Amino acid sequence: MGDFISKLKSLSDKSGNAQAQKNGVASESVPSSSNGSQQEPDHLESTPPPATRSPLQKLSSALKLPLIAEKATAVTRLSYQDRSIYRHKRLWLGLLGLAAGGGLAWGYWSLERTLPSTDDIPKFVRRGTLTIKAADGTILQQQGPATREKLTYQQLPEQLVHAFIASEDRRFYQHSGIDFLSIGRAIAKNVVARDVVEGASTITQQLARIVYLNQEQSLKRKVQEAMMAQKINRELSKEMILERYLNLVYLGSGAYGVGDAAWVFFGKSVDQLTLAETATIAGLPPAPSAYSPLVDLKAAQERRDIVLARMVEAGYITEVEASTAKAEKLTIKPSIPKKIYSDTPYFTTYVQQQLPKYVSKEVLEEGGLTVDTTLNLPWQKKADSVILGAIKNIGPYEGFGQAAMMVIDPKTGEIRAMVGGDDYKKSQFNRATQAQRQPGSSFKTIVYTTALAAGFSPNDGYLDATYMVDGYKPRNSNRKHAGWMSMRDAIAQSVNVVAVKVLIDVGFEPTIKMAKAMGIKSKLLPTYSLALGSSEVNLLELTNAYATLANKGNFIEAHAIRRIFDRKGRVIYDASFKPKQVVDPGTVAIITWMLRGVISGGTGRPAALDRPVAGKTGTSENARDLWFIGFIPQVVAGVWLGNDDNQPTGSASATAAELWHNFMVSATKGMAVEKFAELPKLEGRKGSIKAKPVRPNSTKTGFYDPEDGSGSSSGYDGSNPNSSGGSSESSGSGSYSSGDSGSRSNESAPAAPSYQAPAAPSSAPPVNETPAPPPAVDPAPAPAEPPPPPPASEPAAPPAN
Structure with a gap:
């Protein structure tokens, strides 16, 4: 022991x-090991x-x-030891947690930096849409998935706002873009029901999805949607979020936004909706087709009742109000979405045809474009009234079934009004831009402009008598001749013989070149009948040519588009047409003065206004085409009357002039009176271009023509009172004297024989005519006289409607 x-x-x-x-503490005695070494426990x-x-x-x-x-x-x-190791693990786990959290934070920050700006929301436009606006901003047409009835927050009825909040996002005013309570509630309900019976996307999330995202069901899209919703909630007011959402949400049957839905389903505006109708619309977002009252009325009513119950739960309405609304029978009044069809279809179709000139194919395919046009809506309405009224009320008696009008601002080249026919639904053929028709005597303006630019004087005299050049015989519409007359009198009375002689003296090449410079794009044939408008043109380009004169000789291409915006509101095209001087100012002043004579004492008298007007009538062969193109310094307008099948009318160009007058009276109301340029000094004036006279193979004048019963027996012997030479005939040499009928007299036309036509009633035919065009004539002299011209060929007409 x-x-x-x-x-x-x-x-x-x-x-x-x-x-x-x-x-x-030092030990007093440390035991030693058996081998004498010191051992430590x-x-x-x-x-x-x-x-x-x-x-x-x-x-x-x-x-x-x-x-x-x-x-x-x-x-x-x-x-x-275990505790030390445990503490070591906690340290590493903490570090890993911090790293993961930091990575997530960095990733969130990086993603947030790439989120688009909320500035796009107020001006957002969906892909595939096209919106065309008039010059004053009025929407003319909207195509594709566009919101046609845009409303401000102040225009949204409070009851409508409450219905959507109760149905789609009852905690809208409490959450920050994402409602976690709703997410939990939706998950619980969906688990119990073993089906998706309730969603958790807030109104803000839905707006983010509409504007920035797609409908892809992926985690990435959900994360982006949530982040974007929070950003929207931070940067936009709740009122702005509601305004944009209620304008953009798709509600079925082509209705985008509540304004469209109210019209499409009930044919009324949002402020006229009943509580039952409001709840019906508010119930559509989850399944616009399934709940559409146009597709399944019973399903729509059941969904309406759910929305009403939610409004009661939210305290927006009482049980009594809900019961009354549930008992209400839904009266559906289906309507086509507004502005899907245009009230100015010829113009808006023309605008769409012009778009490829200004934007790429890829941009057009993406869509979302907004186009600001040049259309003056009040002028367009007046033009429609004048033209459609004429077709309906005058056409049956005067033999024309179609008409067109073109109105241009000569200072900018902007097309301000366009009428392409009587009924776009029946015929989409635009007679203002597509119909190629003979302009008749309205083309004489270009011939005389060319002659004046070459140094001719408006007082230069020409012999109006029977005339034949290389087998071609131009005839005046009244089959009479007035003898020697000035160029000014000849254009005022639309004398065909003189116009052909002026063309011969100035030449085909300069005349065609001048026409192209002034805006004529159609092919012009170098024939004698070119002076009388035998080459076909369309109303747009002829009106554009006259606009060049109204703009003091400066050509600006006629256009209908001012600006084009992409779907984010950025300007991708801005019209910048610069004027180009193509006619010298002196020539413009003289031809304008001559054309004023057409109005004051010639064929264009019905077009007279309470201000200076210049213009020219035109009638093609057999009155197939009736024209009047006239202008004041601020406005130029052109009118055409005729038939699609090219049948003759029984009317005259005076009717076209009268329609022009009716439109201009309205268009110029309240418009300041601007004067034309002063007439320059005529003596010693030099031309700005060079004439290249045609050298005919043969000419003949002053002969008896049995076809029109005129010649020397008509009361004038064809002699020039200012020269000793009488009528003459030239053959083969291609040259002729100053007294020859193929050339102008350098002296002023005598006063006595100058023809002054008496005032004709408006129903009388105009004194202009375009005979059938002969074959093209080579300006160079030919060794032999060409054969007689063939019969006139009928111009191509648009398809009959």
Whole structure:
């Protein structure tokens, strides 16, 4: 027993020495190993300090039980080591968590930086749409998935706003773009129902999806949608969010926005909707086709009742109001979306045809374009009234079934009004831009303009008598001749013989070149009948040519588009047509003065206004085409009357002039009176271009023509009172004297024989005519006289309607 106690003491001393070393106290005696080396207890390193001893350790030491204390120390040592390792793991887990959180934060920040600007929302336009506006901003037509009835927040009825909030997003005013409570509620309901019975997308999320995203069901799209919704909520007011959402949400049957839906389903505006109708529309977003009252009225009513119940839950309406609305029978009045069809179809179709000139194919395919046009809506309405009224009320009596009008601002080249026919639904053929017709005497203006530009004087005299050049015989419409007359009198009375002679003197090449410079794009044939309008043109280009004169000789291409915006509201085309001087100012002043004579004492008298007017009538062969093109400094307008099958009319160009007058009276109301340029000095005037006279193979004048019963027996012998020469005939040489009927007299036309036509009634035929065009004549002299011209060929007409 004594030996056992001694051993315990020995172990206790060892333990005490080890503890003293641990505490930094020198041991008095350290036992040695059997081999004499100093040995340190193996538990010394991990023995905790006294302050950290466990109760078991303290008890063992007090009882002097070293074995128990050692074992307790070993247990404590293991526990302490485990705790250290555990703390090490927590450190690494914390670091990993911080890294993951930082990565997520960085990723969120990076994604947020790439989010589009909310500035796009107020001006957002869907892809595939096309909006065409008049000059004053009025929408003329909208195609594709466009919102046609845009409303401001102030125009939205409060009841309508409440219905959508109750149905789609009852915590709209509380959440920050994402409603986590709604997400939880929707998940719970969907789990219980084992089906998707409720969604959790807020109104803000739906707006983000409409404007920036697609309908793809993916995690990436959901994350982007949520982030964008929060950004929208931060940067836009709740009122703006509601306004844009209620204008853009698709509600079925081609209705985009609540304004369109009210019209499409009930044929009324939003402020006229009943509570039942409002709830019906508010119930459409989740499934516009399934809940459409045009598709399934019963389903629409059931969905309406759900919306009404939610409005009661939200406190927007009472139970009584809901019950009354549920009992209301829905009266559906289907209507076509507004502006899907144009009230100015000829013009808007022309605009669409012009778009490829200004934007690429890719941009057109993407769509979302808004086009600002040049159309003056009040003028367009008046033009429609004048032309359609004439077709209906005058056409049956005067033999024309179609008509067209073109109105241009000569200072800008902008097309301000366009009428292409009587009924676009029956015929989409635009007679203002597509119909190629003979302009008749209205083309004489270009012939005389060319002659004046070449230095001719309006007082130069020409012999109006029977005349044949290279087998071609121009005839005046009244089959009479007036003898020697000035160019000014000849254009005022629309004398055909003189016009042909002027063309011969100035030449085919300069005349055609002048016509092209003034705006004529159609092919012009170098024939004698060109002077009388035998080459076909369309109303747009002929009116554009006259606009060049109204703009002091500056050509600006007629156009209908001012600006084009892409779907984000950026300007991608801005019209910038620069004027080009193609006719010298002196020539413009003289021809304008001559054309004013057409109005004051010639064939254009019905077009007279309370201000200076210049213009010219035109009638093609057999009165197939009736024209009047007239202008004041601020406006130029052209009128055409005729038949699609090219049949003759029984009317005259005076009717066209009268219609021009009727339109212009309205268009110029309140418009300042501008004067034309002063007439320049005529003596010693030099031309700005060079004439290239035609050299005919043969000419003959002053002969008796049995076809029109005229010649020297008509009361005038054909002699020039200002020269000793009489009528003459030239053959083969291509030259002729100043007294020959094929040339002008350099002296002013005598006053006595100058023909002054008496005022004719408006029903009388005009004194102009375009005979059948002969074959083209080579300006160079030919060795032999050409054969007689063939019969006139009928011009191509648009398809009959």
